[in-house]
Amino acid sequence: MTVMVLADARDGRRVRITSVDLEGEAAAWLGAVGLHEGAELVVLRRAVLGGPLHVRSGGGGEFAVAREVAGLIRVVAIDGESERDRS
């Protein structure tokens, strides 16, 4: 499985967070929000000109995640097909 950063995941791709390259407090807060190691996400879309990503968490929530933060979240694709491909 190839590890990439969330910012590079294609729209519609299902991914699982493997690690978060943030310092203690920021990582802890992100984990409390729902973006923690092991959390499954679907990338729904991204805003133009380097704007945030819109992701849905397996826990039910949806989040806007700035591209800078998404660049610090390492993920792996958890299946071969994307949500978009299925629909």
Add this chain to the structure above:
Amino acid sequence: MSADPSCHGAPASGARPSGTAPRDVEGTLTIALAGRPNSGKSSLYNALTGGDAHVGNYPGITVDILEGNVTLPSGAHAVIADLPGFYSVEATVDKATDEGVARAFLDTLKGSGRPLLVVQVLDPTRLALGLRLTAELLRAKLPLVVVLTHKDVLGREGHTVDVAALSDAIGAPVILVDARDRTTKAAVLAAVEDHHREAARAQGSGMLLDPARIARTVVKDVGNATELRRRRLTARLDSVLLHPIVGPVLFVGIMALLFAAVFLVADPAASLMDKLLGLARAQLAGLLGKNLFTSFLADGLLGGAGTVLAFMPQIVILTVALELLEASGYLARGAFLVDRLLRLLGLSGRSFLPLLMGHACAVPAIAATRIVRDPRERLTTILVLPLMTCSARLPTYGLVLATFFAHRSALFRSFVFVGLYFAGIATALVASLVLRRTATKGKGLPLVLEIPSYRVPQARVVARKAGQSARRFLRDVGTVIVATSAVLWVLLTVPMPGAKAGTDIERSVAATIGRTIEPVTRPAGFDWRIDVGLIGSFGAREVMVGTMGVIFGVENASDDPAPLTTRLREAKQSDGSSAYSTRTGLALLAFFVLACQCMSTVAAIRRETGSWRWPAFVVAYTYALGYVAAVLVYQVSAFFGVR
């Protein structure tokens, strides 16, 4: 955020500003409503207390801790505190944020030894996310009852929750409710009192709690086509509203439509009120004759407070529109759309909500900056918030447009009106860019923001918000503006000792003061009458129109009553030439767009920043900008042939 345009609104009855020590009632149980943003805390608070806590559909919407009294089934009294939404009690947070306030409240109460019980309000449609906070609350050894809200939504989504299994898994009582159900209050209070009475009973430690596994175990899918349809609808709505190109265009269009609606719908109401006031003044003069008391009633009170009253429809419409946008879930999407632009200017999408709220009133918007986690970004947002076009500016905008642009179409005037809003926004964005490179320099925290589901706003909640804003506006008119109008009438009637030249009013105390500063404001086209209005509105800009009403009421007391707009258009200087022109109107608008004429805002900035330095800075830079802009507009517009 309260999307509440009623300026300087106090919290709802029984509310206590956050950050202060919890109520000191020994032995009285405090029930702290805790939970993630958008979990339904405020709705549950309303169900339990019948109070007026704001119900919003945006992360971190509750910024003041509201408090209400309830009677438990045993007859004992308890206090319910509605904490701001927060995600964690373990991750270290800035004390000035919503999370910091909630955490400080819990720590203070726990440390005081007073009876405390936490009711965690948890959205069962996002159970795994909410249980992470449950684990933290249990680890903090806080007595806990979990209340699952949105029972109706859960059912519509085709899910059920095994409440008993969930209770066993976490080791704390769990109940499932619909906040709108009349039985909810009794069920929650009974569960609270039972758990409080059995405080010695062992509670789960939260140590081995696995949120994802528990959620998978206790939530059952009972199959429901509605959920599939809802998801498809949400996906379709988002594919349009968050589309890379269409989304931003729609966003700007919705904002422009919002501001234009405020003008187009409310303009006829203001004209009607103006005519009614003219009639009322004539009636008063007919009934009581022309004497000093009639002048006080007609020119002082009616001319002042009555004129401002005409702008209530605009304020109510703005409240309703912002409430609809917020409760529907669109505002969080707006934050997603504008985040990149705001990042370029040193802010982020999190600042968007307070900045938009600032169009209603800067005071609650300044408190709402607590949802911004980055201290520098929060300070920057606070410092530029007074530039947003708050509802208190609307009376002056309306008066100037009706006076100097009456010959233009309503569409033209609405364009100017919307332009004033965007002028405020543009100035605020430029100011934030400058501030982030100077006074609040430093690296910012990028955006992570929960996006709530779309919801149909509750008519009852929207109507209540509209009623609140109308009442608060009436209270302002009935107190501050009536008092200011009365004082001003006296100052315009009593002659300045030693003053001899000119008419009665020109010899008055107020006119003498106005004339003293006239040389400074003359380059902006302002005469002593406008200057008196500006002095009167230093503390509250909504006073301006009332002040002008009093000045022109007293000045033309012997004439037939005419609407204020006509009196302004026909106003003369001492040499008989016209006192004002369209250029004066434009300069006055420029000043009002920029100057922070609001002591309530100054006090709010002092409270949030803990220093007089920043409010002083805001007053200085906005007044300087306002003066320079007014002079520039007045002088430059002459080159473009504006008369």
